[in-house]
Amino acid sequence: MPLLHVKDLSIILSTNDGPARAVRHLDFHLDAGETLGIVGESGCGKSMTALALMGLLPEMSRTEGQILLDGEDLLQKTEDEMCRVRGNRLAMIFQEPMTSLNPVHTIGHQIMEPLRLHLGLSESDARAETLRLLDRVGIPNPTARIDNYPHQLSGGQRQRVMIAIALSCKPDILIADEPTTALDVTIQDQILELIQTLVQEEGMALVLISHDLGVISENTDNILVMYGGAAVEIGQTERIFDDLVHPYTQGLFAAMPKLGRARNARLITIPGTVPDLIHMPTGCTFTDRCPLASDICRNTPPPVVEVKAGHMVACHHVQEARHRKTEELFS
Template sequence: MAGPLLQVRGLRVSLPSARGPVDAVRGIDLDLARGRTLGLIGESGCGKSMTALALMGLLPDAARASGSIRFDGQELVGLDDAAMCRLRGRRIAMVFQEPMTALDPLQPLWRTVSQPLRIHRGLDARSARAEALRLLDRVQLPQAAQRLDARPHQLSGGQRQRVMIAAALACGPELLIADEPTTALDATLQREILALIGTLVTDSGMALLLISHDLDLMARSVERVMVMYGGTVVEEGPGAQVLAAPAHPYTRGLVGARPRLGATRGARLATIPGRVPALGDWPAGCPFADRCGWVVDACRAGMPAPVGVGADRAARCIRLTSAHTPDSR
């Protein structure tokens, strides 16, 4: 039986600071097979985007990745730039969080969309322009033929996002990493873009790693979720189960803070006390200890090991019982 397309073991990302190196990602493990979908969720600063950049080989120059990232059996950690460039855009692609800063403001849309084709497949300008039009039609960009020579500032946010997706899909990647692909889009555009990505996963067998803080979006879009906090995964399992019956106190806090239809007018939303610590300021032991209502002294003794909380589910919390409630310790 073939192994997963993407296999990550013990991934750590270290960044320089005035106090020395600090870990932004602390020991991530994940598996993602062809045609499957996985979501990373958590507050800003929890390590989601840094994990994605490590997978793409796009970390800041001073950052250091360790552990193992295997893509189709090939080790990516330590891979030289030339070899990584042969994969990036061709077999692994990414939709970045903010298209206005990711798109080249000086390039017409057709050049942006067709750049991977010209680099990896050697298409001439005429063929590249024709393929760019096909891709923009595929992502349902309105009046695509008339917009081939437009610049990013001439498009709306949703249209720019479609251009980003078209460029990412140009070479038919086996793995698509989508970092907050629907940020700042209205609900209708969110549904359209996510439906488009879902269709491509189904039709082409592409694997999808979706990164978001939007829990409702995740519930609709991925089969499995991993909840990140403090640079590590604190809970993982089937998306519908984790978001319907969260186990870890952090996941409970995220789910409880969602706005809900039918809530009493003027009612205050539940909140998680405190804020995500700055890099290097993680508490000893469980990274959520300083904000957790279940905390006991033992929580600070060391990083909790994953605890099984059901079929194919786990959470890093020493207080959990099989009923997903704190024990009496």
Template sequence: MTLPPCPASTTPLLDVRQLAITLRTPRGPLRAVHDVSFALAPGGTLGLVGESGCGKSLTALALMGLLPGGTQVAGSVRFDGQELLPMSDAQWCRLRGNRIGMVFQEPMTALNPVHTIGRQVAEPLRLHQRLSARQARAEAIALLERVGIAQAEQRLDAYPHQFSGGQRQRITIAMALACGPQLLIADEPTTALDVTLQRQILELIQSLVAERGMALILISHDLGVIAQNVQRTLVMYGGTVVEAGPTHAVFGAQAHPYTRGLLAARPQLGTPRVPGGRLPTIAGTVPRLADLPPGCPFAGRCPLTISACDAALPPATALGAGHMARCTRLGEVA
């Protein structure tokens, strides 16, 4: 799906065009991401939403050059005017952690258990900014204080297991922000955290993005998180963007049946409880990549499925104000 370019006065910081990712599996090559396109300006915020396995994290890993070995990537990913996909490992290493930072989904696996958190936060500063050990240590303390780690100087030599889940997530944010990146990718940054910690982490990310003027890509399966924290939203299913546009338009119009199904399945405060009642669900289960239909990936689970849905992937249809959707039966959905 092709989103409208950034306004003429704003040059895109990140410009992704027709990104396709094919994984090598025992069953042969499988297309995991298909025709993903978007542009993100400096200071802009973009959300990727969808069920597990829809291609959100793979898209983020492609932007970081961290896809599994043997993966085939096609399309174009330009960052600040530079094409990223053909870059060598050495070039990626100079970019990652320096101009592009990433907050990974699970902080306990993102942090090295045998190194102190001070060493891990200081590492990008020493590698990319060539700071001395003393300078990097002082900057690491300042970063940990900024993300809300109490007694940062005293806890600098502690190990990841000595921190709570929320504290570890704050530490990974400090690592991602160490070199002042132009783009921050946050992949499910609030997974497994309680509601209070989720709010604190999201408010921290928002304040840091605003303070530093960074662009943000926020990945989540939580529709509420996406609705409240980003300007534009891409809804993904089966490796394809099925709906995209300004967040208020995507959540307000819900032009694609999958978007409607996701929103209908959310519990809502104030809804009368019916004895024996259940939340609406989307029929069926998410198919494996090898079992995706040849046409619309949502065909079969969608209550509006007709033979045309199975024949070919629907084209992206403009709905106005930068809002687009891929559906053969947009009229019936509306």
């Protein structure tokens, strides 16, 4: 049994214009110690999936399917039960630490809180463990910093505090949702290296959400490509990078800047825009932007095809996509 098994997950948001399917029939699993990257454009359902795992979806939302943690369905748990799961077995590093940290509490107080709630540590023991965590995530002079407020720290230091909070109770699964979005490139590399090191040392599973394919390739074992709330390709990261199949995955890779490209050369782009979640195509979610789209794509959801062992693709035109060069599809 996998540590985490997401089965046929759908997330429906209530809006003034009608129900919006933010996530559609999502399936994936995660074993202990495994790393999974979730990649896709903004609005494809990455963050909604993370919030569903944590039980933090908006009130005006409805879920279908199952999220099984060691066989227990998290979607069936009460809020009190989820409070015992969050921070203890599942922890999350959010995109923007300045809006995630409480501005009126010191960083020491915020790290100590899960230690006292979940582990039952005394105040003195929690403070000692907080100093250890601050040192472990690379905060200089933890004794002086522990009583600082978030606004007194740099962006990189705030993100390190978020990591310390997430790791404080040694969760089974760490979810990192665009953890380096607001950081410069140098600090970004430091934060990613820190997360990877800590995950390996603690034996945790990692779900890393990003739009940066370079970050995903260097930090994950497996990759899940999402578009329009649905999974379009999933498999081992190395295998997918070596054999791009789905036209959307090919488009994402084609849009990446490449060394050696002429200075005035235009980047390849995927034409069109992400579909409206309220008025999704009946068939494949990528239909309106796909150069291979046909009538069957518009009217029938694509089958999930195994192109290689563990490499799954949801597409009606797998063979044609595999034998066309990426540049040919989107030139």
